[in-house]
Amino acid sequence: MSYVGPDFDPPQPRRPRRRLTWIAAALVPGVLLGWLVYEGVGASANGNGSDTAAVGTPTVSSTSDDSTEDDKKPSPTPTASGSGSGSLKGKVVVIDPGHNPTNFQHTAEINRKVNIGTNWKECDTTGTSTNSGYAEAKFTLDVAHRLRTLLEKQGATVKLTQDGDRTYGPCVDERARIGNKAHADAVVSIHADGAGADQRGFHVILPGSVHKGAADTRKIVAPSAELGERIAGNFVRATGSAPSNYIGDGTGLVTRKDLGGLNLSTVPKVFIECGNMRDSKDAALLTSGAWRQKAAQGVSEGIVSFLRG
Template identity: 45%
Template sequence: MARGTSLIAVAVLASLASTACSAVAGDDRPEPRVTDAAGDPRAGGEGGAPAGAPTDGSGGDGDKSEGKRTSKGPLADMTVVIDPGHNGGNEDAPDEINKLVPAGPSKKECDTVGAESNGGYAEHAFTWDFSQRLADRLEAEGATVVLTRDDDKGVGPCINERAKIGNDAEADAAISIHADGGPASGRGFHLIAPGEVEGFTEDIVEPSRQLAKDVRAAYREGSGLPYADYLAEDGLDERTDLGGLNLSTVPKVFLEAGNMRNPADAKKLADEEWREEAAGAVAEGIARYLQRD
């Protein structure tokens, strides 16, 4: 996950740290985004790479450390937080990522390593690349974008910190990007929306579900992937166990962009052109949500 060299939230945050378990514009885009340290996933979905599938954060295009609002575009007054799931340094920091942190009514591990395709393409590398492409698309429409991490070489941030970044940014929408680690026989993508957790998610359940529906519709059309056939229903799951959702005070969803352990899905996830198109589809879905009356 990461672009930029410093972790800066919308109001100055202290160091932050990660979560469970996307559209690149050209040079004609708005000023850099804010980056700071968030999410919460299951082993393969919160939780030698193929051609076109960077594994070292090389999907970035330079130092992006401070976001600024633009005066142009339909999303000029909107803030979107993008949370690239996991991080490249998690595997080498078990003590850090296994520590328990707040996740709502209970505690969970800080973060997880994430999934990996049979070809060696890591989920953390996918989410980082995809998130930057998505950020570029949204910035091109005038949105202020906040990333929860600034490279793909660090550790975390922890799931509670990922949520805090979105909250502190007072985001109009937040999305955590992942690629699932489901059964090899299972294909497809799904969105995860927060279920109702007393004292935590009551205010965001309805808007988050609408965000999930808008992204789901656009992603299905733009990505060419089917709804997941091994879990959820019609590509939409509802969960109450994810700290990245339970601790959010802004509308937020998780996207499991495909199944890394399915050969057909993994081939698409590792394809740079496909990622560009798919990230554009997610941006379209977010824009639909943000422009609703």
């Protein structure tokens, strides 16, 4: 997602946070190894690896797709590490595919302001896209479907906030309510960033401590941080990608207090920006069905690790 609109304002400067020992141990080696794999995959997917991304207003196409038909088919993958069939029986996971493929046709509706506790923000945005038109909303739904399949194989009950079955939205406040009403054990909002060229890598967004108006995240800050850390570590291992080189100080973790989807949640919840759609090397990964399967696997393994304790 681009940092424009309801949940996408530029992150505010923050004080350096103490890195947890285990996440540093998991991520630092991953950074070294991950970038080697990451650079190689990106370069081979883009010829000489040159970057042609241009920074501008994100556009969304509901028909353009960089991936092939074979890429779109989820490939068989092993179950999460150390997890047997049914290990998540009784657990509820809500997957929140960011944006909606037809938001761009409903600008008046998605520009409507909703209360996120700390202030009022637009209902939703169109999301971003690759320079060739592969929409973030299409990416998020694909990863969400793959993730749902993996988690259901573990016995979890999985709910989606939207499945391309709505004319627009849902708004960010409703997305939070869906997880709350489901009494979800974990909620993950799937996104891809719309940052500048040469800005690469993933980051997981954690809720900050907010207690204002309808927002009170104090009880979910700690478990959400644990969920996010476990997803980040497993995402590195599953995808070979490295944490963002432009936000998060190399940890792949960012804390924010301006996101309605987090502020209004009463259950553990995080966002993951799987990569930057406006960088050509990241775009080559995000538009690959094989890589999206790895992304879903990494997120799934992080959720399983969190829920099993």
